[in-house]
Amino acid sequence: MKRLLRWLLWLVVLGRSLRRPPPEGPDERIVESGPARPRAELGVVALLLASAGAGVLAVVAYGLDWSTQAFGGALAAALVLFAAALVVAAKTFIPDEQLDDEYPPVAHPDEQGELAQLVRESGDRITRKRLLGGAVGIAGGALGAALVVPAVSLGPVFDTSQLNESPWRRGVGLLDDKGRPWRADDIEDGTFYTALPAGADPKAIGSPVILVRIDPSQLELPAGRERWAPEGILAYSKICTHAGCAVALYRNPLFDETEPGRALVCPCHYSTFDPRTGGTVLFGPAGRPLPQLPLMIGADRRLVAAGDFSGPPGPAWWGVRNP
Amino acid sequence: MKHDPIKDPVAFIDERASAAPLLRKALRYLFPDHWSFLLGEVALYAFIVLVATGTFLALFFEPSLSDTVYRGSYEPLRDATMSHAYKSAVELSFDVRAGLLMRQTHHWAADIFVAAIVIHLLRVFFTGAFRRPRELTYLVGLTMLIVALLEGYLGYSMVDDLLSGMGLAIGYAVALSLPFVGGNLGLLIWGAPYPGDPSFESRMFIAHVFIFPAIIATLMAVHLGLVALRHHTQFRRSDPRASERRIVGVPLFPGQTPRSLGLLLATAALLFGLGALVQINPIWLWGPYETYLGTNGAQPDWYLGWLIGGLRLVPGFDVTIGDATIVPNPFWGGALFPLVVFAMLGLWPWIERRLTGDRRPHNVLDRPRDAPLRTGFGLGFLTWVVLVFFAGSSDRLFVFLGISYTAQIWFWRFAVWVIPLVVGFITVRACRALQRVEEVEAIRERAEEEPVPLPDAAGTPAPRAGS
Numbered sequence: 001m002k003r004l005l006r007w008l009l010w011l012v013v014l015g016r017s018l019r020r021p022p023p024e025g026p027d028e029r030i031v032e033s034g035p036a037r038p039r040a041e042l043g044v045v046a047l048l049l050a051s052a053g054a055g056v057l058a059v060v061a062y063g064l065d066w067s068t069q070a071f072g073g074a075l076a077a078a079l080v081l082f083a084a085a086l087v088v089a090a091k092t093f094i095p096d097e098q099l100d101d102e103y104p105p106v107a108h109p110d111e112q113g114e115l116a117q118l119v120r121e122s123g124d125r126i127t128r129k130r131l132l133g134g135a136v137g138i139a140g141g142a143l144g145a146a147l148v149v150p151a152v153s154l155g156p157v158f159d160t161s162q163l164n165e166s167p168w169r170r171g172v173g174l175l176d177d178k179g180r181p182w183r184a185d186d187i188e189d190g191t192f193y194t195a196l197p198a199g200a201d202p203k204a205i206g207s208p209v210i211l212v213r214i215d216p217s218q219l220e221l222p223a224g225r226e227r228w229a230p231e232g233i234l235a236y237s238k239i240c241t242h243a244g245c246a247v248a249l250y251r252n253p254l255f256d257e258t259e260p261g262r263a264l265v266c267p268c269h270y271s272t273f274d275p276r277t278g279g280t281v282l283f284g285p286a287g288r289p290l291p292q293l294p295l296m297i298g299a300d301r302r303l304v305a306a307g308d309f310s311g312p313p314g315p316a317w318w319g320v321r322n323p
Numbered sequence: 324m325k326h327d328p329i330k331d332p333v334a335f336i337d338e339r340a341s342a343a344p345l346l347r348k349a350l351r352y353l354f355p356d357h358w359s360f361l362l363g364e365v366a367l368y369a370f371i372v373l374v375a376t377g378t379f380l381a382l383f384f385e386p387s388l389s390d391t392v393y394r395g396s397y398e399p400l401r402d403a404t405m406s407h408a409y410k411s412a413v414e415l416s417f418d419v420r421a422g423l424l425m426r427q428t429h430h431w432a433a434d435i436f437v438a439a440i441v442i443h444l445l446r447v448f449f450t451g452a453f454r455r456p457r458e459l460t461y462l463v464g465l466t467m468l469i470v471a472l473l474e475g476y477l478g479y480s481m482v483d484d485l486l487s488g489m490g491l492a493i494g495y496a497v498a499l500s501l502p503f504v505g506g507n508l509g510l511l512i513w514g515a516p517y518p519g520d521p522s523f524e525s526r527m528f529i530a531h532v533f534i535f536p537a538i539i540a541t542l543m544a545v546h547l548g549l550v551a552l553r554h555h556t557q558f559r560r561s562d563p564r565a566s567e568r569r570i571v572g573v574p575l576f577p578g579q580t581p582r583s584l585g586l587l588l589a590t591a592a593l594l595f596g597l598g599a600l601v602q603i604n605p606i607w608l609w610g611p612y613e614t615y616l617g618t619n620g621a622q623p624d625w626y627l628g629w630l631i632g633g634l635r636l637v638p639g640f641d642v643t644i645g646d647a648t649i650v651p652n653p654f655w656g657g658a659l660f661p662l663v664v665f666a667m668l669g670l671w672p673w674i675e676r677r678l679t680g681d682r683r684p685h686n687v688l689d690r691p692r693d694a695p696l697r698t699g700f701g702l703g704f705l706t707w708v709v710l711v712f713f714a715g716s717s718d719r720l721f722v723f724l725g726i727s728y729t730a731q732i733w734f735w736r737f738a739v740w741v742i743p744l745v746v747g748f749i750t751v752r753a754c755r756a757l758q759r760v761e762e763v764e765a766i767r768e769r770a771e772e773e774p775v776p777l778p779d780a781a782g783t784p785a786p787r788a789g790s
Binding site for chain 2: 031062069071075077080084086087094099100101102103104152154158159162165196202205207239243244249266267268269270271281283284285286287314316317320321322
């Protein structure tokens with residue numbers, strides 16, 4: 001009888017294990033199970049193959065030097081098709097279980113205490129704490145200074161006098177960007193010209209000047225500059241006193257309703273300067289006038305500087321002196 | 324022994340790195356499921372594209388300002404004298420196969436990298452994700468944004484075309500404008516008065532291809548490490564398991580992995596697609612830079628537009644004492660304005676804590692309406708910066724619509740202060756109204772579940788049934 005029961009029990013167990021195949025590996029699943037999605041798998045395969053096709057096309061486009069658009073477009077297509085395959089997989093047969101987990105505790109008071117204790121006990125053989133701390137501070141500071149000081153080699157940090165240097169002196173000739181001298185008769189009313197100093201670096205900030213011609217009867221230059229504009233030819237630094245861009249716009253001709261006066265305009269932040277009154281600021285953020293260069297007409301009617309600028313050329317800095 | 328293609332490599336790694344417990348935990352790190360949590364990932368993937376395309380570019384770019392003559396295939400510039408830097412960038416665009424694609428993709432990736440960071444920052448700000456215990460994560464992210472702006476500026480500045488020269492001149496003027504140290508700082512960075520020592524180009528190059536990317540990568544690692552150690556924040560939702568103490572989300576593996584890789588590939592596809600099909604910064608049209616050259620309608624990359632606006636809006640004055648300049652004009656718009664913006668953003672977690680008295684740690688995010696003060700301030704502040712940005716495009720509006728530039732600037736000089744206040748005020752009111760609507764809804768729902776007897780004529784509420 002007992003044997004029979006044992007047999008029956010064995011049969012039941014066997015039957016169950018036959019109905020459900022034994023799980024492989026651990027008894028319990030870690031990742032949530034779900035239905036198979038064979039059609040989605042085929043879709044993902046199709047996307048991956050399309051991506052491969054686009055990739056091959058990109059290689060061909062590169063090899064045959066088709067165009068930026070063809071190569072880049074094929075590359076982008078290969079990338080986006082691969083991305084689509086991944087997204088479809090994520091949305092269909094990759095498990096997307098929502099799990100929960102504990103947030104880490106805001107604080108670990110025991111460990112915090114131990115850390116503080118550890119640091120404190122490590123230093124409890126020191127009797128002159130402040131003296132030692134001060135010495136470490138001094139040594140650290142000095143070492144830091146010694147390590148950082150080579151950075152001063154980067155530039156002439158303390159020689160700020162060169163920041164607004166100007167190459168213009170009495171007698172320096174005005175040249176165009178090809179190195180030909182400007183003559184008084186080249187300068188016509190209604191447009192502007194760029195001039196550079198003879199024998200100086202044309203890239204330097206103090207070098208370029210802007211030339212315009214205005215009927216002398218319209219000029220209202222500051223006192224002392226009466227002779228700076230022979231025949232109405234005026235020269236101003238071409239570098240804006242606001243942010244150092246080239247003053248590359250000349251407002252002329254004029255429209256009485258909206259733009260009543262001529263102006264030199266910087267295209268970066270639209271600082272607007274009046275060439276009739278010595279470069280004073282009409283509008284915009286510039287804080288000081290464009291420096292004016294006194295001119296004279298030399299031999300052969302060439303334009304020549306009659307001195308240096310009326311003020312420091314270039315953008316302002318904290319040491320700029322305005323006469 | 325039977326080979327197991329999965330277990331064998333796992334065993335190999337574990338037995339050498341002792342990493343199985345860590346990996347077991349890492350693979351089940353939870354990502355709360357919300358689209359806005361992918362914005363930071365987009366930034367990360369744009370950065371990967373930047374490093375990849377940038378490495379390609381660096382193999383061809385010659386960071387030197389010495390003069391040479393262009394003899395490449397672009398006719399209009401043939402025989403022009405230009406720097407090696409500009410010449411190599413033009414040659415890279417026309418004579419190196421795939422060069423133009425890489426250059427344009429790099430530029431687009433930079434624009435979208437910063438855009439993704441900014442939108443991510445807005446999400447973090449308006450949901451209060453920066454609150455305790457994540458202030459440090461927030462500050463590291465903010466620092467990354469600042470470094471990313473400088474990195475982008477250096478990137479288009481070192482090409483030495485006309486636009487980069489104009490941008491550098493402005494950068495130089497802003498550096499010079501810092502009170503008391505500006506002159507010295509400018510000379511230190513540029514090595515000589517503008518346009519600077521020839522070595523300045525090498526300095527920009529090493530900063531752009533090594534120093535700043537290394538800083539960004541390091542900060543990124545710290546940022547992600549801090550996120551993971553504290554776990555993600557999560558939105559309040561219907562899942563009953565989610566709370567301040569428990570996080571609900573999709574595990575890194577398998578659920579999040581294909582999504583994240585898909586996003587990486589989709590971001591790369593977008594950037595390469597833009598690089599292939601949409602022209603950006605056609606440097607060959609600008610021509611080489613000289614100090615005395617400028618062009619009208621020059622605009623920087625979008626992420627510096629707010630600084631152009633700031634520089635243009637300030638009325639024309641330098642702070643002087645007698646004849647000595649103390650604070651030159653570019654300081655206000657170019658240095659103080661960004662300083663105020665980043666200082667306000669950086670200090671906000673502590674300002675808000677002071678204002679609300681809420682010092683508790685938070686893992687569950689607010690909706691914007693849940694914190695009217697923060698949302699009102701944030702929207703007003705954002706409006707301020709965006710309006711200054713728009714003011715920077717007044718010249719374009721003048722060209723396209725004919726509205727007087729001077730009138731526009733005068734309008735914005737006042738409007739950028741007034742409109743943000745109005746926006747902030749309306750926002751606070753709107754948030755409070757939305758909160759009240761929800762309270763009323765909640766009362767109605769409760770009433771429908773359990774009818775409450777109306778108060779009697781004297782106004783004293785009738786006792787609730789069953790209480």
